[in-house]
Amino acid sequence: MPIGNRIYRIATNEWPRAPETGQTADDHKEVGMGLRTNPTQRQRRLGIELRRLRLAAGLSVGAAAAHADLGPAHLGHIEAARTAIPEAKLRALAAAYGCRSEPLVDALVAMGQATGKGWWSEYKTSQGSHTLDLAELESSAKSCRSFQWLYVPGLLQTPEYVRALITGGEPDAEPALLERYIEFRLRRQHVLTESGLPFHAVIHEAALHMQFVSPDIMRRQIQHLVQLARLPQVRIQILPFKANVHPPRFSMPFVLFEGPVPELGTVYVEQPVTPPFICEPSQFAQFSDSFDRFSAVALDPIDLDLEPELHAKRDSLGLIRHLMYNL
Incomplete structure (x- = not known):
């Protein structure tokens, strides 16, 4: 192949x-x-x-x-x-x-x-159809909620983290194709910094321990999470190993996109076999309930505006600082 x-x-x-x-x-x-x-x-x-x-x-x-x-x-x-x-x-x-x-x-x-045309149109010859569909969906969503347990969510990744993720899985990848994909991923992230897409991520602590990237790359990636958490519409929570929650009912990472009306919500499931988009309202509700359950037991969101004494309670920022100290 x-x-x-x-x-x-x-x-x-x-x-x-x-x-x-x-x-x-x-x-x-x-x-x-x-x-x-x-x-x-x-x-x-x-x-x-x-x-x-x-x-x-x-x-x-x-x-x-x-x-x-x-x-x-x-x-x-x-x-x-x-x-x-x-x-x-x-x-x-x-x-x-x-x-x-x-x-x-x-x-x-x-x-x-809708014409379906956007910045992603120039990548039709280098990206898979599901990835192009994902970019279009992100551009039109009212809000986005992401659960990840092995990787930092794509919209929050640094360029060097993306590069390590792809090259580690495919070390012989064609350089031009690799660079095109990294460029595409970074363009997708503009929905946070330019379009202001409301984004709520629950990231399992395991994702911050994965060693497919070097400690330096992970340290900068964690710092990037803290910087993005400064955006008013971005909410980032860490789900610690010690959280009192059962294993995920859905064993794969997923993203929930709120449509213009409740009936048009979409789930994007990160798995390699069947089409990754789920449109059935009852299934959307199931994924949404799971996300809410994870969020409820995750640590409080990263918030740099809190008074120092308020960080005495264990929160996502405190755990991230601890992880960075040990990298």
Whole structure:
């Protein structure tokens, strides 16, 4: 397997995005264009939500399509994210489904009208599709909550920490591809420093003991966490080894993205096999409950504005200082 492909699996859990090609279907002539062969997560999510609303209304594809003057095959392609849907037809479907939540309908319309273009677009030839989808999701999320137990969360990593993480797992990686990935990771971090994305991280103490980076790199990484904690919208907690909490119900790290409305929350699960995005509201609620449980037993957040005497209570800053002393 080429090194370039192997590093995609290590760094992004995904193969490179396939070329944007289309194909014409006989049963889809009313669209007048080729069908998508590689839809984005946003496009797939729109189709998932429209199908969920249709099923909740108890309508068949044919019956629902008739309400919006669509052919059944056309609606099938919309639900499968193979083609777009005009605003008027989306609103007609929502009305037929009995969806009375204007914020939800407006959010679905916005998803359908989004171009998907952003700073990440220039990386289409060097990044996996899931990584590009993640960048787009971060750019549109209302807030983000991350649980990590082996690594520092990606949005909080220093360049040298990223480099050590990737090169340690793939020492023969192509240098140009490696540099491109590091550049992409650092661009993603602008959502914290420029866009002001509200970000809450619970990091297990184990992540700060991992020795795939040198003590000097880890020390600077910890210092970077403290600096980022100064941002008003960033909240960082350390979950210590001694915390009275059962092992994670979900054994993999995960990130919770709050959508424009509660129904559109998304879980990003860091694992290498199945698609990493979870859109089912009940599953989002399960991950959210787990995050809240971890946060409740984690140490108080890093807060440099507290009076010195208030740090007498064991908190995340105190543990971090102890760890740095022992590096």
